Amino acid sequence: MLLAIDCGNTNTVFSVWDGERFLGTWRTSTEWQRTADQYYVWLSTLMRFQKVEADITDVIISSTVPRVVFNLRVLADRYFNTRPIVVGKPECRLPVDVRVDAGTAVGPDRLVNTVAGHDLYGGDLIIVDFGTATTFDVVASDGAYIGGVIAPGVNLSLEALHNAAAALPHVDISKPQAVIGTNTVACIQSGIFWGYVGLVREICARIKAERDRDMRVIATGGLAPLFQQTVDLFDAYQDDLTMHGLTVIYTYNKDTA
Numbered sequence: 001m002l003l004a005i006d007c008g009n010t011n012t013v014f015s016v017w018d019g020e021r022f023l024g025t026w027r028t029s030t031e032w033q034r035t036a037d038q039y040y041v042w043l044s045t046l047m048r049f050q051k052v053e054a055d056i057t058d059v060i061i062s063s064t065v066p067r068v069v070f071n072l073r074v075l076a077d078r079y080f081n082t083r084p085i086v087v088g089k090p091e092c093r094l095p096v097d098v099r100v101d102a103g104t105a106v107g108p109d110r111l112v113n114t115v116a117g118h119d120l121y122g123g124d125l126i127i128v129d130f131g132t133a134t135t136f137d138v139v140a141s142d143g144a145y146i147g148g149v150i151a152p153g154v155n156l157s158l159e160a161l162h163n164a165a166a167a168l169p170h171v172d173i174s175k176p177q178a179v180i181g182t183n184t185v186a187c188i189q190s191g192i193f194w195g196y197v198g199l200v201r202e203i204c205a206r207i208k209a210e211r212d213r214d215m216r217v218i219a220t221g222g223l224a225p226l227f228q229q230t231v232d233l234f235d236a237y238q239d240d241l242t243m244h245g246l247t248v249i250y251t252y253n254k255d256t257a
Helices: 036-049 066-080 107-121 154-164 185-213 241-255
Strands: 002-007 013-015 024-030 058-063 123-128 134-137 145-152 216-221
Touching: 002 154, 002 241, 013 058, 024 036, 036 066, 036 216, 058 066, 058 107, 058 241, 107 123, 107 134, 107 145, 107 216, 107 241, 123 185, 134 185, 145 154, 154 185, 216 241
Parallel strands: 002 058, 123 216
Antiparallel strands: 002 013, 013 024, 123 134, 134 145
């Protein structure tokens, strides 16, 4: 069975895949100091608690935090006796092309989302990922990654606003009942929610105009369901897009080994 690991700037997600479906998914905060032994104790405990019995034989890793990869490699070697596939490393092959400026390093998460989007929806896509950053990944008709856009994430913007303005409280993001807020919290929620709706609409519209074609917009990431409440903002929402992409890349590497 496959252990798929998606390490982001904020959280790290572990999923066990039996070749047809995910048997379990667990999330922890991303901390580069966490050792392989700590990962194993945490993961094995949760697997036993949820009665997930899995003989893990393979591991694939996507990480936007390079310092975490070493201990994840040790985890795979020490406890699962396998050499992990690490997205972004030369030995990891991708089923799609990457067409960006020479010397540009593309985040592994963006490559994985591109692979998953093309596998599920075909080409001509804009994948909007609401993570620590809000990213827009552009997928060509043949599935190639051809660039994108990076904007500050929603929670990052809220945190910056709270830290920079002493009089403004920290608030949870939600869809406001009205655009015009009648108290401080409602004003901030409206500015963040409708501000990001406008950001997504405008960037997607400009990408489509620049590409001179119709493109489907696919949403993923923790806050995507919140913004999905807005009519016609996305064509589809996929909560496990990155994990699906990891399984596709894993299968591709095994088939072409």
